[in-house]
Amino acid sequence: MGDVISTYSANEQFKFIAHPIWVDYVIGESQTVTEKKHLCLIAIKDIEKDTYIIHHLSNFIIDKWGYKSFNTQKKHSTNIVKFLNYLISHYPSLKIKNLNELTVKHGSIYLSWLGTNGVSQETVKDAERTLVHFYIWGVNKALLSKVSLPDFKQTKTDHNTFNSPFKVVYPQKKIKEIEHILPFEFIPLFLEIASTHTPRIALGIYFQIFGGLRISEVVNLKRTQVVKAIAKKEFILKVENQNFRTDLKEHVSVKKTRSQVVLDINGWGAALMRQHLNLYSSKITNALFLNTSEQPMSGRSYRQYFEKCKKQLIFTLEESNNIDHRLLAQHLKSIKWSTHIGRGTFTNLIANEAENPYEIAHLRGDSSLESALSYMVSTPRIHKKIENKLDVMHENYIPKLIERSRNDKGT
Numbered sequence: 001m002g003d004v005i006s007t008y009s010a011n012e013q014f015k016f017i018a019h020p021i022w023v024d025y026v027i028g029e030s031q032t033v034t035e036k037k038h039l040c041l042i043a044i045k046d047i048e049k050d051t052y053i054i055h056h057l058s059n060f061i062i063d064k065w066g067y068k069s070f071n072t073q074k075k076h077s078t079n080i081v082k083f084l085n086y087l088i089s090h091y092p093s094l095k096i097k098n099l100n101e102l103t104v105k106h107g108s109i110y111l112s113w114l115g116t117n118g119v120s121q122e123t124v125k126d127a128e129r130t131l132v133h134f135y136i137w138g139v140n141k142a143l144l145s146k147v148s149l150p151d152f153k154q155t156k157t158d159h160n161t162f163n164s165p166f167k168v169v170y171p172q173k174k175i176k177e178i179e180h181i182l183p184f185e186f187i188p189l190f191l192e193i194a195s196t197h198t199p200r201i202a203l204g205i206y207f208q209i210f211g212g213l214r215i216s217e218v219v220n221l222k223r224t225q226v227v228k229a230i231a232k233k234e235f236i237l238k239v240e241n242q243n244f245r246t247d248l249k250e251h252v253s254v255k256k257t258r259s260q261v262v263l264d265i266n267g268w269g270a271a272l273m274r275q276h277l278n279l280y281s282s283k284i285t286n287a288l289f290l291n292t293s294e295q296p297m298s299g300r301s302y303r304q305y306f307e308k309c310k311k312q313l314i315f316t317l318e319e320s321n322n323i324d325h326r327l328l329a330q331h332l333k334s335i336k337w338s339t340h341i342g343r344g345t346f347t348n349l350i351a352n353e354a355e356n357p358y359e360i361a362h363l364r365g366d367s368s369l370e371s372a373l374s375y376m377v378s379t380p381r382i383h384k385k386i387e388n389k390l391d392v393m394h395e396n397y398i399p400k401l402i403e404r405s406r407n408d409k410g411t
Contacts, residue, residue: 013048014044014046014047016045016055016080016081017042017043018040018041018043018077018078018081019040019043019054019077020038020039020070020074020249021038021041021054021249022036022037023036023037023039024036025037035243036246038253039070040073040077040078041061041073041077042054042077043058057080057084058077061080064076071253075130076130079131080130080131083110083127086110086114087106087110094106099143099144100144100146104147104151107131108166110131111124111127111128112167112168114127115171116171120171120173120174121171125170131166132152132164135147136162152164152165177335177336178335178336179341180337180340180341180348181348182209182341184345184348184349186328187209189316190205190313191206191268193312193313194309195275197308198305198306198308198312199276199279200280200305201218201297201302201306201309202272203272203276204218204289206262206268206269206272207235207237207262207342208343208346209342209345210265211235211237211261212260212342212365213260213342213343214254214255214343215252215299215340216252216299217254217255217260219287219296219298220240220244220252220254221288221289223287223288225288226273226288228270228273233263233264233380234262234264235261235262235263236259236260236262237262239256239258239259239260239365240257241254242287242296245298251298251299252298252299263387265383265386266390282295303339306339310332310337313332314332314333343364350363350382350386
């Protein structure tokens with residue numbers, strides 16, 4: 001292991017980082033078929049020279065989560081990196097030269113310190129879960145001589161989980177000031193603004209509001225993975241990882257591979273789909289959402305477009321003569337909200353019309369295939385109720401908007 005702590009504590013030029021890399025991953029026994037695998041490892045960075053080397057503590061990430069998603073690896077890598085950098089920066093007071101001298105007390109001190117630095121209770125507990133795995137892995141690898149497995153009081157369960165031995169002072173729980181729901185009467189306005197100001201993601205925003213898709217699921221879609229079920233007036237999307245942007249260090253990955261229903265309300269979805277396919281195509285890729293270079297859109301680019309759309313919505317509400325609109329604008333300016341508001345709004349829409357939790361789980365894509373099949377019959381009923389609710393305000397809103405836009409361009 002070496003003096004991994006004392007060696008770097010004397011030199012502020014170095015620090016641990018969570019470093020994403022792409023590797024060729026061999027599939028099957030033939031050893032000939034490969035695919036790109038995104039990993040997040042632990043590295044030492046030379047800040048002055050802007051160079052890095054992968055540290056052998058990356059074996060912890062590979063051993064524990066090598067077959068898990070990139071996001072899972074990133075979470076645990078980041079937690080360990082923060083812990084290691086804490087040990088380095090507090091080396092004089094902690095007085096440990098390397099990980100062989102690490103004790104349970106050091107973990108307790110770090111976690112309690114973390115809780116005093118403005119992070120949430122859940123963040124501290126998440127870091128604690130990673131440290132439990134790290135300590136047990138270190139004991140099994142004979143790296144932590146001052147820690148033993150009995151310290152963790154293994155619980156006899158189906159998963160043989162381990163209890164945390166750390167004594168932590170957790171921060172108080174805070175109410176998250178994040179908006180998850182856009183009032184349903186403003187959905188057509190938001191879609192209009194998206195269609196006129198950020199047309200590259202207007203269809204994506206529609207998929208999020210009426211299908212509950214996450215941003216990662218939107219930007220991973222291929223053009224061929226969107227099927228319109230004409231009889232049922234809905235889209236069926238095949239949601240899975242594509243690894244479109246292996247040229248980027250980081251990419252957004254799909255949380256759950258599945259077939260996802262997106263409701264086509266009043267023909268708005270079909271109209272936005274036609275507009276999108278007419279405006280954006282590429283000879284380079286089959287990705288549905290593209291950047292200005294006709295490359296697959298990254299999650300970062302999608303968020304930037306969404307921020308532009310968000311600001312325009314707030315501006316439009318601020319300029320309204322309706323006091324309720326201006327009050328909503330102030331609320332949306334003062335509270336945090338992002339692309340996930342689409343999934344929250346979708347959940348709220350279907351929750352108001354669903355007859356039981358299983359219908360909500362099915363439409364959100366949370367349920368298993370077996371339970372989803374049992375509730376497929378509920379989709380048309382919920383679809384119709386949502387359509388009626390929005391139809392009262394804006395009949396054929398989006399198709400007319402697109403038609404007006406075409407006429408304006410023709411004049």
